[in-house]
Amino acid sequence: MPTRERLVQVGARRGEVIQYELGTELHEAWTAAGLTLAALAGAVGITRQYLARIEHGSARDVPLALYARLFAVLGMRLGARAYPAAPPLRDAGHVALLRRLRATLPIAARMHTEVPIVGEPVGRAWDAQVRMGQWYLNVEAETRIRDVQAMDRRIALKQSSDATTPILLLVADTKTNRLALRAAGPLLTGRFPLDARPMLRALRAGRCPPASGIVLL
Numbered sequence: 576m577p578t579r580e581r582l583v584q585v586g587a588r589r590g591e592v593i594q595y596e597l598g599t600e601l602h603e604a605w606t607a608a609g610l611t612l613a614a615l616a617g618a619v620g621i622t623r624q625y626l627a628r629i630e631h632g633s634a635r636d637v638p639l640a641l642y643a644r645l646f647a648v649l650g651m652r653l654g655a656r657a658y659p660a661a662p663p664l665r666d667a668g669h670v671a672l673l674r675r676l677r678a679t680l681p682i683a684a685r686m687h688t689e690v691p692i693v694g695e696p697v698g699r700a701w702d703a704q705v706r707m708g709q710w711y712l713n714v715e716a717e718t719r720i721r722d723v724q725a726m727d728r729r730i731a732l733k734q735s736s737d738a739t740t741p742i743l744l745l746v747a748d749t750k751t752n753r754l755a756l757r758a759a760g761p762l763l764t765g766r767f768p769l770d771a772r773p774m775l776r777a778l779r780a781g782r783c784p785p786a787s788g789i790v791l792l
Contacts, residue, residue, distance in 0.1 A: 595632035597642055602630050604649040619644045668718040672747050673703055675792040676714065681781045683707060686714075692736050699733055705743070710783035713737065716745040720755040723762060730766065741787045742767070743774065748791040756789065763789065 605615045616626040619641065628634035629645075643653040677686050690704040690713075703714035715730055734742060744767055746752050756763065769788030777784040 591632070594629075594634070594637060598630045598632040601642075601645060601649075604646065604651060608649050610649075615645065615648060618648045666718070668747065669702075669716060672716050672718055672745060672792065673714075676703070676705075676716075676743075676745055676790075679775060679792070680705060680778055681707070683781065684778075692733055701733065702745075705778070707781055707783075712741050712743055712778075712783060714743045714745055717752070718747045719749070720746065720752050723755055723759040727762060727766065734766075741769075741784050743778075743784070743787070744789045746789060746791045752791065756791075 605612065612626055612630070613623045616623045621641070625634065626645075629637055629641075639653075639655070646653045673686075673688060680686060684705055684707040686703055686705050688703045690701045692699045692701065701713045702716040705712040705714060713733075715733070717726065720726060730742065730744070744763075746756065767787045767789045769784055769786040771788065771790045774784050774788035774790050
């Protein structure tokens with residue numbers, strides 16, 4: 576599982592790269608527009624010196640709104656998207672939920688966490704994978720269900736790379752989660768047809784469940 580320090584460092588390095596790339600694109604845009612650096616700085620209310628640092632990627636913590644204003648003056652629109660790139664930092668509840676699952680498994684079973692999905696270019700990973708003998712089972716763990724449809728879409732994307740392997744949707748046993756699953760109804764039934772009891776019975780016996788299912792622990 577990634578540490579907080581490692582994830583923060585990765586994010587910091589990515590931020591530096593983005594700032595440098597935006598500065599380079601900004602330089603190309605204002606020179607192509609025939610403006611001076613002073614004119615562009617004056618248009619958005621900053622100093623020429625500050626804009627020069629932005630352009631060279633040496634200014635720190637530049638507000639995203641300022642980049643948007645600069646590009647707007649140059650007739651451009653700034654866009655931004657976030658993409659999955661690495662397993663996220665997990666909280667204590669998530670770790671505890673996976674430990675509860677491990678406690679239900681036979682001693683001979685192996686459980687690995689944050690298992691990368693083969694062939695995925697964006698670094699998606701299963702929260703865990705249970706292996707025993709010749710079979711394995713992918714696990715997606717949820718401590719709190721907030722958006723059932725978003726969760727289902729995320730799992731569907733992961734499953735597309737390994738459609739034949741059963742999935743265990745592991746959910747923390749809380750009143751909120753029970754209500755969310757009950758309200759979801761048919762939306763999840765098609766992807767997770769197996770009830771919790773036969774799912775757990777198969778796992779405790781060291782057998783691969785015959786289909787995907789949901790288990791609350």
